[in-house]
Amino acid sequence: MRVLLSTYGTRGDVEPLVALAVRLRELGAEVRMCTPPDEEFAARLAGVGVGLVPVGPPVKEMMRGKTLPSAADLARYRDELVETQFGAFPAAFDGCDVVLAAGLGQVAARSVAESLGIPYLYVSYAAVHLPSPHHAPPPRPGWPEPEAAGNAARWEFDARNVDAQFGAALARHRAALGLPAVDNVRDHIITDHPWLAADPVLGPWQETPGLDVVQTGAWTLPDDRPLPADLTRFLDAGDPPVYVGFGSMSPAEGVGAMAVEAIRAQGHRVLVSRGWADLDLLDDGDDCFAVGEANHQNLFPRVAAVVHHGGAGTTLTAARAGAPQVVVPLQLSDNPYWAGRVAALDLGAALDARETTAETLGVALKTALSPETRERARSLAGRLRTDGAEVAARRLTGELR
Known part of the structure; x- marks a missing residue:
């Protein structure tokens, strides 16, 4: 079984997928991962024997600034990332049996997987990233803050923001792949059956109509490195x-x-x-x-x-x-x-x-x-689980065998 894992972000976005990759390899799966090209991520993946497919510009330098880039710069950055993904993902996904993507920035992953006939899964590391009347959407830098009151109205406003940022580019690329347009970019990325890699005590999911969420527990690995x-x-x-x-x-x-x-x-x-x-x-x-x-x-x-x-x-x-x-x-x-x-x-x-x-x-x-x-x-x-990555790996391999 060959698995493609993909994310774009900081170390907190990459490490959970590293944990899942290690558990998948223990079950005999082949794993490759799309991440930013930062040296830190390349060394981390090499250390666990996972092949890296670099996608997008480095993240570390952008995050080291005292402030985030301007809204205009962030919009341009996101547009460029989508173009890069549609250019890199077809070769990266080729020959894989499943694609699992983490983070809202994975705009191209589902479409490329669909065009290649590969099953696609989406994972969030926190319940707040999944639409629900039980919480408001998270702050998204560079996008206007919602003026509406109430969680449902805020999620609708959030969907419009995502469509405004990514809708035209996604429609253009899907048409080029012979795929139909989508009505809601955010929900297209998330799907109606997302996974939640968060501890059920520390960050529980509350049942929400329209979303069938699988909460596996957080994806981590034991670390026995000595302190300096x-x-x-x-x-x-x-x-x-x-x-x-x-x-x-x-x-x-x-x-x-x-x-x-x-x-x-x-x-x-x-x-x-x-x-x-x-x-x-x-x-x-x-x-x-x-x-x-x-x-x-x-x-x-x-x-x-x-x-x-x-x-x-x-x-x-x-x-x-x-x-x-x-x-x-x-x-x-x-x-x-x-x-x-x-x-x-x-x-x-x-x-x-x-x-x-x-x-x-x-x-x-x-x-x-x-x-x-x-x-x-x-x-x-004492109530927190430590087996989330293993649960996810077994579920992933078991579902697709």
């Missing part, structure tokens, strides 16, 4: 520090420095993850330490709390470690959704990055560092 020696020495030298990191994102202006200030004000040591933004938040104090790449599965059980941006992977790893969380999300994608889930489950606190101050961070940290929050976080950790 200098990081281990810092951890051993005192009480557990509070971790501050924003992954592939650049935090809102001043938020990182305010977090360090608020943590120190409460007498805690600080561990800063540089991330893709290459954060430089430290002075000469011996109560602070900066780290680059590190194994979060080994690290988070050793910290007092995790301050982060609300990425799906960071939220899940902190929850599995039983670490309280303070989420300061950008108004981007699923970040606000995961912030809301942390708050709803009383695993810590969530703030709005646009209104965050050192004072509000201090209050949020007091909530997260309380014994009651720590106990709730530890209790929830």
Whole structure:
């Protein structure tokens, strides 16, 4: 069996598919993956023996800026990505038995798979990306914010935005492939039978008419890499520090420095993850330490709390470690959704990055560092699944054999 996995985005978009690829290979499947051409992704896939098909421009440099590109630049970027996909996907998909795509940016995947007679599946990593009256659509950078009240009206507005961005290009390419036009680009990409690769306790799906969602659990792999020696020495030298990191994102202006200030004000040591933004938040104090790449599965059980941006992977790893969380999300994608889930489950606190101050961070940290929050976080950790990628791989191979 030959499987094509495809996504475009940051590390949080790629890593779940890496986990699925590893489990599929263990079941004897051949796997190739379409991702951005960033060196980090190429090295990651080579390390697990998965062939990379680079599609689109590198992502890392765009994400390192203090702000996202303008709406006009994002629109042009998305249009160029669609053209690149329709150019690259036919050869990449050739000979595959199934195509699985992740993310709304996979505009060409279903059409190319359809033209080649290959089954197509769509996966989301967070319930908020799937249309439902139970939640509003996620923020999509560069597109107008909905003025309508009510989730149903907001989802209709969201569909119009997607059609305005991608509709003409998709219609043109489908006509060239001899395929009929589609009425709703977003729902065409998602299908009416999407998969949800999220933990059912941390990010549950609520039944929605018209969508038959398969929730497999989150797609992750065990990570037994040791922590760097200098990081281990810092951890051993005192009480557990509070971790501050924003992954592939650049935090809102001043938020990182305010977090360090608020943590120190409460007498805690600080561990800063540089991330893709290459954060430089430290002075000469011996109560602070900066780290680059590190194994979060080994690290988070050793910290007092995790301050982060609300990425799906960071939220899940902190929850599995039983670490309280303070989420300061950008108004981007699923970040606000995961912030809301942390708050709803009383695993810590969530703030709005646009209104965050050192004072509000201090209050949020007091909530997260309380014994009651720590106990709730530890209790929830034992209820989270770790077999999502295996479940998905077995379902995928079993359905198609």
